[in-house]
Amino acid sequence: MKATPIICFYFFVFGLYNFSVAQENIGRKLEALRSPEIAADNTVTFNFFAPKAQEVAVIGNWPMSEASNDNKLIMHKNADGIWTAKQEQLGSDLFLYNFLVDGVRIADPLNVYQIRDVSNVFNYFITNGGQAELYKTKVVLHGTLTKVWYKSSINSAERRMTVYIPPSSGSAKKSYPVLYLLHGMGGDEEAWPTLGRVSQIMDNLIASGRIEPMIVVMPNGHSSNSAAPGYSEKGEYAVNFRTADVGSGDMESNFQEIIKFVEKTYPVKKGKKNRAIAGLSMGGSHSLFIAAANPNTFDYVGLFSAAYRLNDKQGIPVYDNIDQNLLQQKKYGYALYWIGMGKTDFLYKTGEDYRKKLDDLGLKYTYHESEGGHTWSNWRDYLIQFSSLLFK
Amino acid sequence: MKATPIICFYFFVFGLYNFSVAQENIGRKLEALRSPEIAADNTVTFNFFAPKAQEVAVIGNWPMSEASNDNKLIMHKNADGIWTAKQEQLGSDLFLYNFLVDGVRIADPLNVYQIRDVSNVFNYFITNGGQAELYKTKVVLHGTLTKVWYKSSINSAERRMTVYIPPSSGSAKKSYPVLYLLHGMGGDEEAWPTLGRVSQIMDNLIASGRIEPMIVVMPNGHSSNSAAPGYSEKGEYAVNFRTADVGSGDMESNFQEIIKFVEKTYPVKKGKKNRAIAGLSMGGSHSLFIAAANPNTFDYVGLFSAAYRLNDKQGIPVYDNIDQNLLQQKKYGYALYWIGMGKTDFLYKTGEDYRKKLDDLGLKYTYHESEGGHTWSNWRDYLIQFSSLLFK
Structure with a gap:
């Protein structure tokens, strides 16, 4: 069979018309959720909606700041099922990361910016000021x-x-x-x-x-x-x-x-x-x-x-x-x-x-x-x- | 701080030297796991290692074949924690998909081929024969x-x-x-x-x-x-x-x-x-x-x-x-x-x-x-x- 449209899929593939419908199983209030959020002082907040996950962490190519376990930045879940972690101030650079969700490494679904490196796909972000402006x-x-x-x-x-x-x-x-x-x-x-x-x-x-x-x-x-x-x-x-x-x-x-x-x-x-x-x-x-x-x-x-x-x-x-x-x-x-x-x-x-x-x-x-x-x-x-x- | 290397991350970012080390928390035997696998007859097998997940499905832009729930292709877990689903024969085309893991839509971590469409990132694959050869x-x-x-x-x-x-x-x-x-x-x-x-x-x-x-x-x-x-x-x-x-x-x-x-x-x-x-x-x-x-x-x-x-x-x-x-x-x-x-x-x-x-x-x-x-x-x-x- 050829690819044919499915209504629910249609909306999140092609739909700007009704964007909130797109996010299946993710309610309307999450529409504004972003990850990562890079503050002016280069602290970085990661967000991930996964109410059923048991353990979530950020793994990245910088030394982690929080009480860390094997260089992971541990994320914490709120009552809405949103996991969050705040990375303390980073320097000026392009950084790579992924999420580790119950032991499985995945891309941050809220960050469309990714780079394939060999056989891995990493999310990236660029902090502010200094050499990274280049x-x-x-x-x-x-x-x-x-x-x-x-x-x-x-x-x-x-x-x-x-x-x-x-x-x-x-x-x-x-x-x-x-x-x-x-x-x-x-x-x-x-x-x-x-x-x-x-x-x-x-x-x-x-x-x-x-x-x-x-x-x-x-x-x-x-x-x-x-x-x-x-x-x-x-x-x-x-x-x-x-x-x-x-x-x-x-x-x-x-x-x-x-x-x-x-x-x-x-x-x-x-x-x-x-x-x-x-x-x-x-x-x-x-x-x-x-x-x-x-x-x-x-x-x-x-x-x-x-x-x-x-x-x-x-x-x-x-x-x-x-x-x-x-x-x-x-x-x-x-x-x-x-x-x-x-x-x-x-x-x-x-x-x-x-x-x-x-x-x-x-x-x-x-x-x-x-x-x-x-x-x-x-x-x-x-x-x-x-x-x-x-x-x- | 600037980006600096972390040994475990180093290996999966830059390491062809010791590739199996790269896959943290994913044992050596999974090194050969691939997803998707497109057979000569255009049946397609999806694989995903996630031992702690409770419900995993494929969502894609084609009509799903198996006993489906809201146009999802349900995946089943084996004793090694590997979820698998086999899509029956597809036509000749480029297809888009993601995984839905406990209600959260993510990219297939084993498929490096992805396309950003608006604010979503989809994995893609191309089947064999017919117009898709173009x-x-x-x-x-x-x-x-x-x-x-x-x-x-x-x-x-x-x-x-x-x-x-x-x-x-x-x-x-x-x-x-x-x-x-x-x-x-x-x-x-x-x-x-x-x-x-x-x-x-x-x-x-x-x-x-x-x-x-x-x-x-x-x-x-x-x-x-x-x-x-x-x-x-x-x-x-x-x-x-x-x-x-x-x-x-x-x-x-x-x-x-x-x-x-x-x-x-x-x-x-x-x-x-x-x-x-x-x-x-x-x-x-x-x-x-x-x-x-x-x-x-x-x-x-x-x-x-x-x-x-x-x-x-x-x-x-x-x-x-x-x-x-x-x-x-x-x-x-x-x-x-x-x-x-x-x-x-x-x-x-x-x-x-x-x-x-x-x-x-x-x-x-x-x-x-x-x-x-x-x-x-x-x-x-x-x-x-x-x-x-x-x-x-």
């Missing part, structure tokens, strides 16, 4: 965000990438330098645009003059997938979220095809001094090896909490010749080699080893050590810091 | 999907639109005709790309030669919002999902600025014979009035389950002069005036009245009456039918 859409000129496919020699397939093009001011035909921005092992071409807030950050930094207008190219870095789950010919449910291609060298070895496509398709300034490459975690490793294997291609390299992968996967040329390639890169020269790492990152030690290698080979770099670990909170911050240093 | 990403050339902002005279703001650009085959510089495709009252510039599956439908119809390659322009049709919730400067939580602008005439009166922007920005074939306009519900009403007020602009008009709005909002020129404008449209001529309506649509009667008006004024049209009502199932189908008739 993560919000503001009244500034907006760039264009494009999902585009390019013909790749990897599996002879079309592959998908996300491209940010800065707002054009005025009618003159402009061209721009390019930042190639790579995701981590758990990501895809949707990761930087969603969790990384690339459009909002770029729009706001360009508007305030803190960065040069630049194109940002965010390809899919997994050679075993042509696109993010839901956008590949594998179908919605055939996708294996664990990818076996990590360390195969396919992405690193074939990166020139991406540059070629971008320089053919977009209004790009060519040449080394107009190219930067950066990535987080696995994407940091990709950036390292791509820049070294193409030693006269990028004037700017950014390694964000990079997974260095220096000692495994021998026998793949793009990995095997790393010392010689780095020495070539040194010979040709570069404007900036930027390394960001969190103090508690589980990759901290490999980062230390890599910096020692750079010291031994005589390659200069700028090192930024932050609080925290392997988090999008750090990666958004590293993007802001790194992009502010480019193309000047 | 809704899936296939191994064909893919067009580009772009989110772009244009300067509007509505509130002197930048406004956001989604643009589909067909795949370019070969290196020759191509130009394309344009379909302007408008959403309904509950939608925005994300509605046609998500619920309407525009990229997939266009890619597949172009690949099979059923339609001419065309650019599809999907603007935001609410003058009181510059962009979809989450993409506007109003902020994530200041958005009122009910829009007061319906019937203001702002969108209809200012549509030429959209055409002008599109023809300046994209590789477009100009002139009436290369322009089509269509929309669903409120967007059908917009299409009707925009085409009539610009009577020599579009050779193709499509009204999908249109809300006609013929008798209200007097005093707004774009509405007041409808008969004269339609007669002008008749005088200039057009290639196709296509009307689609479902037999059980709550707007059926106003559609009947409007067809009578066209008959009285002597404007020819093609009328398609389908089963069902005011549903995305119909609108995807109407798009396929209508686009197959364009630019030939």
